[in-house]
Amino acid sequence: MTTLLRKVWESVSSRTNSSSSSSSQSSSDRRQQQQQLMVAYAESSTGAFDRIPFDIFMQILKILGPKESAKLSAVCKSWKLVVSDNHLWIYFLQNQHESWDSIFYAESHLRLGYPLQALPNQISQLSFMHIYGQRAQVPGSVIIDGGSGYCKYGWSKYVCPSGRSATFLEFGNIESPMYSRLRHFFATIYSRILSNCADFLLDVGNTLT
Amino acid sequence: MASAPENEKNASAPEKKTLTLKSMINNEEFVVDEHVALQSVTIKNMVDSDCAGDVIPVPTISGEILALVIEYCKNHANPSASEDDLKKADAGIVAKDIYTLIDLVLAANFLDIKGLLEVTSQKIADSIKDLPHQDVREIFGVENDYTPEEEAAVRAEHDWAFEGFP
Numbered sequence: 433m434t435t436l437l438r439k440v441w442e443s444v445s446s447r448t449n450s451s452s453s454s455s456s457q458s459s460s461d462r463r464q465q466q467q468q469l470m471v472a473y474a475e476s477s478t479g480a481f482d483r484i485p486f487d488i489f490m491q492i493l494k495i496l497g498p499k500e501s502a503k504l505s506a507v508c509k510s511w512k513l514v515v516s517d518n519h520l521w522i523y524f525l526q527n528q529h530e531s532w533d534s535i536f537y538a539e540s541h542l543r544l545g546y547p548l549q550a551l552p553n554q555i556s557q558l559s560f561m562h563i564y565g566q567r568a569q570v571p572g573s574v575i576i577d578g579g580s581g582y583c584k585y586g587w588s589k590y591v592c593p594s595g596r597s598a599t600f601l602e603f604g605n606i607e608s609p610m611y612s613r614l615r616h617f618f619a620t621i622y623s624r625i626l627s628n629c630a631d632f633l634l635d636v637g638n639t640l641t
Numbered sequence: 642m643a644s645a646p647e648n649e650k651n652a653s654a655p656e657k658k659t660l661t662l663k664s665m666i667n668n669e670e671f672v673v674d675e676h677v678a679l680q681s682v683t684i685k686n687m688v689d690s691d692c693a694g695d696v697i698p699v700p701t702i703s704g705e706i707l708a709l710v711i712e713y714c715k716n717h718a719n720p721s722a723s724e725d726d727l728k729k730a731d732a733g734i735v736a737k738d739i740y741t742l743i744d745l746v747l748a749a750n751f752l753d754i755k756g757l758l759e760v761t762s763q764k765i766a767d768s769i770k771d772l773p774h775q776d777v778r779e780i781f782g783v784e785n786d787y788t789p790e791e792e793a794a795v796r797a798e799h800d801w802a803f804e805g806f807p
Contacts, residue, residue, distance in 0.1 A: 481743075481781055481783070483743055483747060484743060484746065484747070485747075485750060488746060488750060488758075488762065491758075491762050492762050492765050492766050492769075495762060495763055495766035496766045496769060496770060498802075499801075499802045500766075500769065500770055500771075500802075501802075502799045502801070502802035503774055503799070503802045503803060503806070504769070504774060504777065505795055505799060506774040506787075506792055506795050506796055506799075506803075507774045507777050507778050507783055507785075508778070508783050508784060508785055508786050508787065509786050509787065510786075511783070512795060561799075565798075565799055565801050565802070
């Protein structure tokens with residue numbers, strides 16, 4: 433299996449090299465990442481799983497779900513590499529009980545870090561696995577953080593989240609203010625509090641999306 | 642192993658044709674009704690493009706595994722089988738040790754039998770689920786290449802997934 437994968441990789445990589453000058457940078461970058469992952473997978477030992485093709489391994493992880501998959505990253509280094517695949521965690525983020533689609537949209541921009549980058553193909557450090565982990569831990573309170581030059585809001589599982597990290601849903605600053613979105617946000621919260629205080633905390637998650 | 646009785650009910654079926662599948666690992670041969678074997682997309686493509694001879698050689702799949710695959714195909718080619726029966730039969734086929742399951746998943750992948758691939762992957766996932774990662778290592782014979790510090794760091798990084806595990 434190892435040699436087979438390596439052969440596939442070689443044939444694909446030579447094709448990439450010949451066409452990379454004409455094709456778009458972002459898609460070839462992504463392909464390269466995928467290839468690097470597959471090569472690492474092929475070269476390292478995953479025990480009896482060695483014989484299982486990469487895509488079937490992925491399929492099994494998808495069946496296992498996010499929590500079980502993340503746990504498997506402690507098995508060995510090569511399993512960690514497979515489990516950390518961004519495509520897997522995009523799948524998990526998009527296939528939640530509650531739809532996280534809109535959050536996912538925001539995340540895919542926010543994971544680029546601040547300041548927001550204009551080019552979406554400049555992928556930075558934050559992995560979707562990391563984002564999923566943060567999401568999985570934050571059913572709790574809402575953070576609204578405003579300053580003279582910026583305003584942001586998000587949520588946290590902590591009662592007093594200040595000073596702790598959280599993934600924020602929206603960022604705004606002087607160049608790109610977010611008054612209208614914030615006004616809508618506060619108005620919704622206000623009306624929820626008026627109508628039903630107990631429902632409020634449960635509903636905030638949906639409101640934000 | 643040639644003709645199953647349930648085919649007699651199927652009056653509209655054209656004259657019965659059989660294919661012979663031969664495991665290239667231990668040269669075991671299996672005679673199968675064509676409509677049973679055609680659940681494999683790989684074999685269907687071979688037959689459709691007329692490159693299937695009287696005997697279809699199946700590389701890398703042992704006779705033991707091929708027998709399981711054919712059992713699955715027979716069950717699912719039977720039009721009178723209820724969904725419950727099929728579920729029970731599938732469960733019987735995948736009630737095997739992990740090494741057989743991996744052989745089976747590879748066979749299903751090679752022969753391109755979607756249903757079998759799904760039930761086998763599900764079974765492999767079930768056998769990992771809820772196990773501490775130390776046990777997963779043992780079952781699959783994976784060597785732990787982490788130092789204790791590195792392993793602790795990985796766990797700390799994803800501590801949300803390790804709640805309730807030693």
